[in-house]
Amino acid sequence: MSGNMPPGSLLVIVPAYNEQASIARVVREIREVLPEVPVVVIDDCSADATAWEAQAAGARVLSLPHHLGLGGAVQAGYKLAYELGYEYVVRVDGDGQHDPRDIPRLLEALRESGCEMAIGSRFLDGDEGHTSFARQVGVRLFRLLLRPILGREVRDPTSGFVAVNRAALQVFSKSFPLEYPEIEALVVLQRRAFRFVEAPCRMRPRMGGRSSITALKSFYYPLHVLLGVFVNILKFEHRRWRR
Amino acid sequence: MERLLNVLTVFSVVLLILVLRSVRKAHIRAEYSVSWLGAALTLLALSRMEGFLGRLGQFLGVANPPLALAFITGGIFLIVFYRHSVVLSELKDANISLAQRVAILEFHLRTLHEEQKAKSGA
Numbered sequence: 290m291s292g293n294m295p296p297g298s299l300l301v302i303v304p305a306y307n308e309q310a311s312i313a314r315v316v317r318e319i320r321e322v323l324p325e326v327p328v329v330v331i332d333d334c335s336a337d338a339t340a341w342e343a344q345a346a347g348a349r350v351l352s353l354p355h356h357l358g359l360g361g362a363v364q365a366g367y368k369l370a371y372e373l374g375y376e377y378v379v380r381v382d383g384d385g386q387h388d389p390r391d392i393p394r395l396l397e398a399l400r401e402s403g404c405e406m407a408i409g410s411r412f413l414d415g416d417e418g419h420t421s422f423a424r425q426v427g428v429r430l431f432r433l434l435l436r437p438i439l440g441r442e443v444r445d446p447t448s449g450f451v452a453v454n455r456a457a458l459q460v461f462s463k464s465f466p467l468e469y470p471e472i473e474a475l476v477v478l479q480r481r482a483f484r485f486v487e488a489p490c491r492m493r494p495r496m497g498g499r500s501s502i503t504a505l506k507s508f509y510y511p512l513h514v515l516l517g518v519f520v521n522i523l524k525f526e527h528r529r530w531r532r
Numbered sequence: 533m534e535r536l537l538n539v540l541t542v543f544s545v546v547l548l549i550l551v552l553r554s555v556r557k558a559h560i561r562a563e564y565s566v567s568w569l570g571a572a573l574t575l576l577a578l579s580r581m582e583g584f585l586g587r588l589g590q591f592l593g594v595a596n597p598p599l600a601l602a603f604i605t606g607g608i609f610l611i612v613f614y615r616h617s618v619v620l621s622e623l624k625d626a627n628i629s630l631a632q633r634v635a636i637l638e639f640h641l642r643t644l645h646e647e648q649k650a651k652s653g654a
Contacts, residue, residue: 331635349643353635357628365632369639467628 294374299326299396302366304359305383306333309342311495312383316346319381319389329369330383333362339383359449360467371455371462379452384495387450391490395452398488405457405483406475408443409450409490427511431472438518439479444487446472457483466517469510473517480521536598537579540605544576564619567612574608 301319305312312330319328330343334356344350351369353362363380370378379395381387391409399407412428424447431446449471453461460481466473478485551568554560560568578585578601589600 349639351635351639354631357631361628361632365635368632369636372636 294376296376298375299323299377299379300370300373300375301326301328301379301381301392302363302370303328303330303343303348303381303383304333304362304366305330305335305339305343306356306359306362307335307337307339308383309335309337309339311385312339313342313346315381315383315385315389316343316348319392320347322389322392329366331362331366333357333359358468360465360470363470364461364465364467367453367458367465368462371458375458376455377452378458380449382449386492386495388491388493391450391488392452395450395488395490398486399452399454402484402486404486405454406478406485407452408445408448408485408487410445410448410487411490411492412444413487413489430511431514434515434518435472435475438476438522443475443485446475448490450490450492466521469514469517472514473521476518476521534582536601537582537585540575540579540601544572544579547572548576564616567615571608571612575605578604 301323303312303315303319308315316328316330319326328348329351330340330348331351332340332343332353334353340350340352351365353365357365366380367378377396377399379392381389381392387409395407395409398404428445428447432442432444435446436442451471451474457478460477460483461474464477466477475485548569551560551565551572555562555565582597585601585604586597588604589595589597592600592603594600594603
């Protein structure tokens with residue numbers, strides 16, 4: 290990997306924390322779909338053999354010296370991709386919920402739309418029956434909240450299956466939310482007049498490990514996201530006002 | 533009131549000694565001891581100026597001087613906590629950036645090492 294990448298170069302990043310049960314299969318699936326594309330697993334200081342499993346499956350590993358949380362891990366991947374000169378980055382979660390066979394569709398949506406970000410959406414077909422009731426309520430709440438802020442509806446605002454181009458990469462490598470970053474990242478982009486597109490994708494059950502959003506955190510999650518959204522709006526307005 | 537002010541004097545002196553001792557032992561960096569020392573000295577001064585405390589209470593609209601004292605003490609500590617939250621946030625941001633930089637540099641180093649190894653093996 291060098292700093293001068295050819296036009297259209299793509300990197301797949303996989304943030305992972307204690308995902309030894311699923312990470313090897315995720316990496317192998319990505320490599321089956323995109324054999325020429327490098328895969329970098331960002332190991333968020335896992336206590337298990339995540340890094341070893343990822344490397345054995347053919348991924349490069351970016352090992353964080355201590356646990357930063359999802360946002361910090363994803364941003365580390367974006368920073369690396371930006372420094373290495375990649376034009377596109379796709380983020381696939383390490384728990385196996387994202388189907389790598391949807392990556393080409395996601396990339397096509399990003400390239401053809403001219404948008405800065407493409408989101409893999411599980412709800413574009415209108416069927417929301419395959420998610421839990423709590424998640425459905427959360428998704429609907431965030432849809433309502435984001436519609437006036439983004440000026441349009443986003444069907445799956447909590448999806449972490451995203452593709453970004455170099456312009457978004459530049460922004461995210463400098464400013465990226467640390468905890469529960471998906472929704473706040475949309476606001477970060479929108480405040481800079483960047484656009485996003487949604488592409489249909491499949492979501493699968495976790496292949497192993499445990500979700501970072503525990504029962505207790507599921508109450509804290511919406512509050513944290515709401516606060517983060519408003520902080521991002523205020524931050525940007527303040528900067529615009531000072532200019 | 534007299535007893536309450538005496539207790540506050542003792543508390544302020546203990547806080548002052550504790551902070552100075554921590555600075556001497558390098559448990560607290562000098563720049564972060566300033567807000568604690570300021571708070572301790574302000575409380576010490578207030579505890580020795582009963583008349584001024586009464587006038588301050590009247591100014592704040594608190595008729596009861598002990599309540600005014602509690603209000604002012606709470607306010608002082610809120611300012612100290614706020615300052616420490618700012619410092620903590622700055623440190624956390626710096627810490628995250630450093631951790632990411634270390635990981636990326638290690639990644640580059642490993643890549644170089646592997647490239648060199650491949651060249652020498654070829």
